[in-house]
Amino acid sequence: MYAQAAVESWQQYFSELSQREDAENEAWHDTYEMLNELAREKMDLNSCTREDLERLPFLSGQQVMDIMEYRDHAKRFESLVELRMLPSFRKQDADMLEQFVTIGPERTSDALPPLDSILHSGRQEVVATLKIPFYDREGDKNGFLGYKYKHWLRYTFNYRQRVRLGFVASQDAGEPFFAGKNACGYDYYSLYLQLRNTGVIRNLVVGRYRLRFGMGLIMNTSFGLGKLNTLATLGASTNNIIGHSSRSEANYLQGAAASLRLNRQLTLTGFVSWRKIDATLNDSTGTVTTILKTGYHRTPSEMARRRNTDETLVGSNLSYFHDGFHAGVTAFATAFNRTLVPNTTQPFRRWYPQGKHFWNASVDYGYVSAKLNIAGETATGNCGTVATINTLSYLLTPSLSVMALQRYFPYQYYSLFSQSYADGSTVNDESGFYLGMQWAPSSAACLMGYVDAAYFAWPKFQASAASHSIDALLQFSGNRHGWSYLLRMRMRKRERNDSENSRLSWRDEYRSRAMIGYTASSWQWRMQGDLSLCHQQTTSRGYMVSQYAACHYAWFQAFLSANYFHTDDYLSRVYNYERGLLYDFSFPMFSGEGVRYAIAARADIGHKLMVLLKLGNTNYFHNVSSSSGPEHVNGHSRMELEMQAKWRF
Secondary structure, eight states, X not given: OTHHHHHHHHHHHHHHTXXXXXXXXXXXXXXXXXXXXXXXXXXXXXXXXXXHHTTSTTOOHHHHHHHHHHHXXXXXXXXXXXXXXXXXXXXXXXXXXXXXXXXXXXXXXXXXXXXXHHHHHOEEEEEEEEEEESSOOHHHHTTOSSOSOEEEEEEEEEETTTEEEEEEEEEOTTSOSSBTTBXXXXXXXXXXXXXXXXXXXXXXXXXXXXXXXXXXXXXXXXXXXXXXXXXXXXXXXXXXXXXXXXSOSSSOEEEEEEEEEOXXXXXXXEEEEEEEEEEEEOTTTOOEEEEEOSOOOOSHHHHHTTTOEEEEEEEEEEEEEETTEEEEEEEEEEEEEEEEOOOOOSGGGTTSOXXXXXXXXXXXXXXXOSSEEEEEEEEEETTOOOEEEEEEXXXXXXXXXXXXXXXXXXXXXXXXBOOOSOSSSSSSSEEEEEEEEEEEEETTEEEEEEEEEEEEOSOBTTBSSOEEEEEEEEEEEEEXXXXXXXXXXXXXXXXXXXXXXXXXXXXXXXXXXXXXXXXOSSEEEEEEXXXXXXXXXXXXXXXXXXXXXXXXXXTEEEEEEEEEEXXXXXXXXXXXXXXXXXXXXXXXXXXXXXXXXXXXXXXEETTTEEEEEEEEEEEESSOOOBSSGGGOBOSSEEEEEEEEEEEEO
């Protein structure tokens, strides 16, 4: 029961690394779901592989190497306290990792036990969630094909992180349920089976899965990293295959992927995928105008775009790791049954991918030691140009590290599955340089900062000519004797069209946050203040004051959060992490003036059943219209009730 207090600490750490653009990025939500999963099913620190540890996006390359080298010399970890002895680990780093790992019994063989033993010893979990809104959108009254309730189911079978079976069924509000084209019930299903560390098989997934290789320059459907987390992990490079247990309908592949251990240094990965995707079609030709990733199928027009295009992908990766040196080669081909013909009349769409058949290839490389970490990836494809991203980090002292990151993404470059470090939203049309530092003068304090400058050679959305951006941040955080604190200041300058679209001018955005909190054995309190200012010809201001309190006793937990926000308009909007349900990342955005409050209670009934209720309400002081079209909501209040039950057996 008391493990929940620890889980909250990793969630708080995750929110401290979140910025505005992260909250608007679907990949950040997928990362949160993955961390929830890993925290609940801890990996064995004595049998996990380097690739297993690289699944944790907060670990740097040096930290992963320190763990593996310590285990090679000491043979095994006998206690998690030993993590604090590793040179690259601060107390905060060790505390974070302890929430995702455990010390298991010594394994004598890589072979799996008989099936009946796996079924008997495996752990099963079923989670059911329902969200009930007490307001109506325009589409609920007229337009949506289904009711306004959102619900999902999740089943997981796990045998010591080596055999895993996952199933997800999800229904967005407004989608038909056991009706129309959803005659089989839910709008979305995901199923996968995963085997890990069995003989020559490092990792095998059949069903729906996600991939990441190198720095994500050509293939990353797995997780996304913001600028602060890039600094915290010192630009780590990873290779991963994971089962798709998320409710996201966008970033997954469907088929099979397998990593085979050729020898101690070489790993060969092959993957094949065929799936249906959503797309907007040209009425006259049947070609694809836009590939859609929202996953919404609520209206007749959205349903008409549902899974109307076939996507096929085949590829492989060969990776090498020895004495800190690592290198990899990745290549894949993609084909569609329809031709991509985007609307390129607007200049910023000029270089969108066009055609029916695509290919990409890349080389990733690097070196990691106790102090030095070098990583990079260089890629090309049928776009006919070369893109590259490279990082270098160095541990100047045990408490001070610096990092530099360079990227060059030509405007002609594209990969349909790329997701990497970028100031913009895509790995395209950007060249820039990032310089960051992290200083931990004591185990109770940490100072982080970065400066990032980028140049965009081709017109972009809201920028009708070549443009620049500058982003700078400074954050001081720490904890001592139960008290925690955070101070953050950020400046972001981007060239954007002025109000008359006649020329570019600087849009200046300033954001700051101050937080103080206290954690005791059975309760927690936190207070936070946010300021925002955006200026381009006119000035928009906003602020928010937030309070959070939680308590737990034996089998019962409760928390309460309250926020007052006041912004001039959408440009000065504010965000705040809100503790939510299991596997559900909540980082709501606020604009206008009003209050947001939420109260939740959790009961753990025995060792198997958990029930959680959460009631939240956003009350605007003025009658406002939320969103537009079928999402349009009138009125002052947006109240919703969320219910969740989890059964482990």
